[in-house]
Amino acid sequence: MPETTRERRLTPRATEIAAQARALLEESGPEALTMRALADRLGIKAPSLYKHFPDKQAVEAELVAQMLTESAEACEEAERTAPGSLPALAGAYRGWALAHPHLYRLATERPLPRHALPEGLEDRAAAPLVRACGGDADRARAAWAFTHGMVVLEIHGRFPDGADLSAAWRTGTESLLP
Amino acid sequence: MPETTRERRLTPRATEIAAQARALLEESGPEALTMRALADRLGIKAPSLYKHFPDKQAVEAELVAQMLTESAEACEEAERTAPGSLPALAGAYRGWALAHPHLYRLATERPLPRHALPEGLEDRAAAPLVRACGGDADRARAAWAFTHGMVVLEIHGRFPDGADLSAAWRTGTESLLP
DNA sequence: GTCTATACCCGGATAGAC
DNA sequence: GTCTATCCGGGTATAGAC
Numbered sequence: 002m003p004e005t006t007r008e009r010r011l012t013p014r015a016t017e018i019a020a021q022a023r024a025l026l027e028e029s030g031p032e033a034l035t036m037r038a039l040a041d042r043l044g045i046k047a048p049s050l051y052k053h054f055p056d057k058q059a060v061e062a063e064l065v066a067q068m069l070t071e072s073a074e075a076c077e078e079a080e081r082t083a084p085g086s087l088p089a090l091a092g093a094y095r096g097w098a099l100a101h102p103h104l105y106r107l108a109t110e111r112p113l114p115r116h117a118l119p120e121g122l123e124d125r126a127a128a129p130l131v132r133a134c135g136g137d138a139d140r141a142r143a144a145w146a147f148t149h150g151m152v153v154l155e156i157h158g159r160f161p162d163g164a165d166l167s168a169a170w171r172t173g174t175e176s177l178l179p
Numbered sequence: 180m181p182e183t184t185r186e187r188r189l190t191p192r193a194t195e196i197a198a199q200a201r202a203l204l205e206e207s208g209p210e211a212l213t214m215r216a217l218a219d220r221l222g223i224k225a226p227s228l229y230k231h232f233p234d235k236q237a238v239e240a241e242l243v244a245q246m247l248t249e250s251a252e253a254c255e256e257a258e259r260t261a262p263g264s265l266p267a268l269a270g271a272y273r274g275w276a277l278a279h280p281h282l283y284r285l286a287t288e289r290p291l292p293r294h295a296l297p298e299g300l301e302d303r304a305a306a307p308l309v310r311a312c313g314g315d316a317d318r319a320r321a322a323w324a325f326t327h328g329m330v331v332l333e334i335h336g337r338f339p340d341g342a343d344l345s346a347a348w349r350t351g352t353e354s355l356l357p
Numbered sequence: 358g359t360c361t362a363t364a365c366c367c368g369g370a371t372a373g374a375c
Numbered sequence: 376g377t378c379t380a381t382c383c384g385g386g387t388a389t390a391g392a393c
Contacts, residue, residue, distance in 0.1 A: 014358080035386065048388075049359050057387070110288055112336050139343060143325065143351030150328025151321075158290050165317060173321035176354045192376080214369065226371075227377050235369070 011063070015053040018043060019063045023104065026064060030103045034061070061107065062117035068108035069118070069126045072097045076129040087133045088174040091148045095170070098152040106156065109149070135179045144177045189241070193231045196221060197241045201282065204242060208281045212239070239285065240295035246286035247296070247304045250275045254307040265311045266352040269326045273348070276330040284334065287327070313357045322355045 011019065021042050026034045036057055040047040054060050072094060079086075079093035098105040115123065127141070130148075134141040151170060154160060160169075189197065199220050204212045214235055218225040232238050250272060257264075257271035276283040293301065305319070308326075312319040329348060332338060338347075 036388085037386075045358085046360065047386095048361085048390095051388070052358060106288075109337075110284075110331075110335065137350075139346040139350045140354075142338065142342060142344070142347035143329075143354065146328030146332055146347070146351060147321065147325040148328070149332060150324030150326070153288075153331065154324055154327060157288065159287075160320065164320060166320070168317040169320035169324065172315075172317045173324060173355070176318075176321065177351070213367085215367085223376085224378060225369085226379085229370070230376060 062114040065108040068104050069122050073126040080129050090133050091174045102156045147173045240292040243286040246282050247300050251304040258307050268311050269352045280334045325351045
């Protein structure tokens with residue numbers, strides 16, 4: 002079977018715009034990502050952006066695709082390094098998310114723009130966890146929920162200041178082993 | 180020891196305003212909760228609201244306090260019904276959250292307005308889970324992360340359509356038992 | 358590919374009269 | 376406790392010239 006993951010190619014200019022959108026998002030958060038601010042950062046006027054993207058949603062969808070791709074890559078790398086290890090996988094996922102908290106939130110705290118994503122990307126992002134759970138989909142979902150929950154609670158500063166989060170991660174990932 | 184949880188009392192009118200704010204939020208989501216829309220619903224003009232709350236954040240903080248109080252109550256009820264049962268506790272938490280998804284998100288997807296909450300409320304909300312985990316704080320945090328993760332992934336429609344979420348809940352809560 | 362001009366809508370908040 | 380008038384800011388997006 003041929004590779005089913007397809008990328009809708011962006012023009013070079015659109016790629017540059019997306020890169021600046023990402024930089025803006027990562028530096029200042031989702032509320033700061035406006036078409037005006039994005040244009041300012043590129044040294045152009047906001048209306049010009051609409052020659053490259055149909056609307057703001059399309060820009061955001063591109064960033065969501067980047068998030069899924071990169072966190073999948075991080076997990077695949079962990080898989081190669083420590084095959085079958087749920088703690089290693091969770092650590093890679095956590096590491097990527099905490100390094101890009103605003104992008105992680107953008108991709109995660111709203112419905113997925115599934116129609117605008119490259120085919121197969123969502124499955125690719127889920128696959129390493131399913132493999133680490135020996136194909137047990139229920140366990141993989143529980144492990145995903147734990148991992149995502151830890152990450153977002155960390156990002157939002159929900160744990161008490163002194164909390165030993167490494168210990169919580171260890172307890173969670175070890176408990177959820179198949 | 181005396182009860183340490185204190186409530187800053189709202190005036191009757193402020194209570195009514197908060198109730199309408201909540202109704203608006205629960206019906207239409209966080210973006211729909213604006214001072215203008217809130218005033219419309221009350222049959223008054225937006226500036227009048229500022230005689231009762233100093234700003235919009237204060238209204239939102241009141242709703243966050245309601246969320247913490249009510250989900251704590253739901254969990255305490257589950258504790259009485261099935262003492263020490265993590266699955267029962269998680270079920271109560273899930274039930275409350277899915278019945279009030281917008282309020283759950285408002286209280287959860289941003290930093291807690293700790294300064295504006297009744298004293299002791301955050302601890303009260305956390306206590307049932309710590310008790311169910313036999314006082315093991317690391318396990319309690321892992322269980323909270325799992326539970327919160329499942330809830331928000333459900334709310335945002337992140338699981339595949341056919342997914343057996345009951346099975347994932349069972350797997351997760353049973354795995355995380357002390 | 359970028360511009361100007363502009364339409365259109367939305368938001369939070371304050372001053373001061375009644 | 377509510378009002379009117381208002382300020383000031385922000386946002387997405389389109390039309391049409393260059």
